[in-house]
Amino acid sequence: MAKDLRSFLNEVVEHRPGDVKIVDSAVDPRFGITAWGAAYERRGEFPAFLFTNVEGGATSVVTNLAATWERMALALGTSVHELQTTTNMNEGRTAHPPVEVAREQAPVKEVVWTGDEARLDRLPIPTHNHADGGPYLTAAVGIMRDPLTEELNAGIYRHHVYDARSMGVWFFGSHHGGTIHRRYEQKMEGTPIGLAIGHHPGFLMGAVSRVPGIGGEYNAAGAFLGESVEVVRAEKLDILVPARAEIVIEGVIRPGEQREEGPFAEWPGLYVAGGPKPIIDVVAITMRRDAVFQDIQSAGQEHRLMGGLPRIASVQANVSKVVDELVGVNIPLHTRMHCYVSIKKTNDGEPTRAAFAALNTEPENLRMIVVVDDDIDVHDEKAVSWAVGTRFDAERDLQIIPRWNGPAGLLPTNWSYDDKGARQPRMSSACIIDATKPAPPIQYPDRAYVPQAAIEEVRPESTSDFTPGWELPAVR
Numbered sequence: 001m002a003k004d005l006r007s008f009l010n011e012v013v014e015h016r017p018g019d020v021k022i023v024d025s026a027v028d029p030r031f032g033i034t035a036w037g038a039a040y041e042r043r044g045e046f047p048a049f050l051f052t053n054v055e056g057g058a059t060s061v062v063t064n065l066a067a068t069w070e071r072m073a074l075a076l077g078t079s080v081h082e083l084q085t086t087t088n089m090n091e092g093r094t095a096h097p098p099v100e101v102a103r104e105q106a107p108v109k110e111v112v113w114t115g116d117e118a119r120l121d122r123l124p125i126p127t128h129n130h131a132d133g134g135p136y137l138t139a140a141v142g143i144m145r146d147p148l149t150e151e152l153n154a155g156i157y158r159h160h161v162y163d164a165r166s167m168g169v170w171f172f173g174s175h176h177g178g179t180i181h182r183r184y185e186q187k188m189e190g191t192p193i194g195l196a197i198g199h200h201p202g203f204l205m206g207a208v209s210r211v212p213g214i215g216g217e218y219n220a221a222g223a224f225l226g227e228s229v230e231v232v233r234a235e236k237l238d239i240l241v242p243a244r245a246e247i248v249i250e251g252v253i254r255p256g257e258q259r260e261e262g263p264f265a266e267w268p269g270l271y272v273a274g275g276p277k278p279i280i281d282v283v284a285i286t287m288r289r290d291a292v293f294q295d296i297q298s299a300g301q302e303h304r305l306m307g308g309l310p311r312i313a314s315v316q317a318n319v320s321k322v323v324d325e326l327v328g329v330n331i332p333l334h335t336r337m338h339c340y341v342s343i344k345k346t347n348d349g350e351p352t353r354a355a356f357a358a359l360n361t362e363p364e365n366l367r368m369i370v371v372v373d374d375d376i377d378v379h380d381e382k383a384v385s386w387a388v389g390t391r392f393d394a395e396r397d398l399q400i401i402p403r404w405n406g407p408a409g410l411l412p413t414n415w416s417y418d419d420k421g422a423r424q425p426r427m428s429s430a431c432i433i434d435a436t437k438p439a440p441p442i443q444y445p446d447r448a449y450v451p452q453a454a455i456e457e458v459r460p461e462s463t464s465d466f467t468p469g470w471e472l473p474a475v476r
C-alpha cells in the first residue's frame, strides 16, 4: 500500500497508541483547532488531533501530525537519535522519481468541484492565532511548473483565504516559488498552481527540502518515502499533482495584481511579513470521498519542527566539513533562532570555525551559536546552560559579528525604530558563545559524578516510608 496521510495515521496508531486524539465535539475553525494544540502544548504534550465535526466544513481536519521528533522519526523510518544526529537526512536513500497514474487510480479525484462549486468556504480552514487576518492554509504544498525549464517545483507557502474563490500566497525572497511566479509575470500570464493538502510527513519534508535548482522536490519526497510519489494530471492546469493527497486546490495567480495579505503569526511566534502579495483565483477543488484537511499549527512547535529539521541536517553537513569531530547539532524548537553545536575539540580555533559554518548555513534566521564540548547533550537545555555557566567567559569567549542578518528575514531585530516609532530595515548582528573547555593539554576542572556502578546498587523497592514515631537507630 502506497504511503499517504492515512497510511501514516495507521502507522502512528500502531506504534504510538494514544498519539492521535479524536475530537468529535463541534469545533469552531476560528481558533477552535489551534486551541486544542495550545491547551496540550501548555502541558508539554503534542498529540495529533483528528477533528470529525468542524463547523461549516465538508471534511474532517488533522493537525499537529508532524509536531514531535518521535512521529517524525516514525514517518522517515528512523530513530529519534538518528534523526537528530545524521548529517544528511537523505543519506543512503535511493532516488525514486514520481510515477504518473490514471485518474481512476487517483483517490484525490473521487470528488471533483469545478466552476461555482469550487468554493473554499466549503472547507474547514482554520484561523490560528489572535490577530490573524483570516483563515490560512498552512500545510498546502504548492506545485508549479517553471515556464523556462518546464520542471515541476514544490514548496509549502502560506495562503490567506480572502473569500470563497480567492486567496493570497507568500513566496519568501530566494524561494523558487517566487522565481517561477516572476517568470509568468514577465509574460503577463497567470501562474498555474496546484495546492496539495494532506499527505505523508515524508512527502511534506521532500517539499520543504532545499533542493538545489528549480524542481526535484517530487524526487526528494520519493527519497524520504522510500517509494515513488504517485502523481496525476490536474483537472484544469498543466501540472501533475499527488494522486494520494487528501485534497488538491487548483488555482491561477492573477497577473499584475496584488492585495494586502496578513497579519499572520509566523514561526518566531510573531506577526511578521504582512504586506501586498499575489492573489490566487480558485479554478477547481478535488478530494477523496472521505477527505481529511491537514493543518499545521502555525507559530507552534509543529511549524518550527518542520522548518527546523531540514536546517539541522544542513548545519550538520556544513559543520562536519570544518571540524575534526562533530558530535551533535540542535536548533531548539522553542525558538528555532539559536543553534547548539557540540564538538570533540582538538584545538581552540574549532569552536569559531564550527560557529561560522552553522551561521553560514542559514544566515537569515540563525543568530546565536553556542558551541559546547562532546560531554554536553545538545538536546538537554540544562546541560547547555550549565556549560555556558561554567565554561564561558564573556570577555574572552563571546564574539559579536556585526551586520550579519539582512533585513529580509523574519526577525524583528532586523528593524530599528525612529523617534516617531516608524520602522526602518537594518542589518542585525549575530553572536558566538564558545562554552567549550580549553583544548588539551590544558587540564580543566573535572566534572563530578557518582560512579555508575554504585548507582546501580541502589534498590528503590527496598525502602520504607518514614512514619511518625519511628525510632532513630542507636549508635552501634
Ligand SMILES: Cc1cc2nc3c(=O)[nH]c(=O)nc-3n(C[C@H](O)[C@H](O)[C@H](O)COP(=O)(O)O)c2cc1C
Binding pocket: 138, 153, 154, 155, 156, 157, 158, 159, 170, 171, 172, 173, 174, 175, 176, 177, 178, 207, 208, 209, 210, 211, 215, 296, 303, 306, 307
Ligand atoms: C510549515 C511551513 C510553512 C512555510 N511557509 C512558507 C511561506 O509562507 N513562504 C515561503 O516562501 N516559504 C515557506 N516555507 C518554506 C518553504 O516551503 C521551503 O523553504 C521550500 O524549500 C521552498 O521551496 P522553493 O524554493 O522550491 O520555492 C514554509 C515551510 C514550512 C515547513
Ligand SMILES: [Mn+2]
Binding pocket: 153, 154, 155, 176, 177, 211, 213, 214, 215, 217
Ligand atoms: Mn525548489
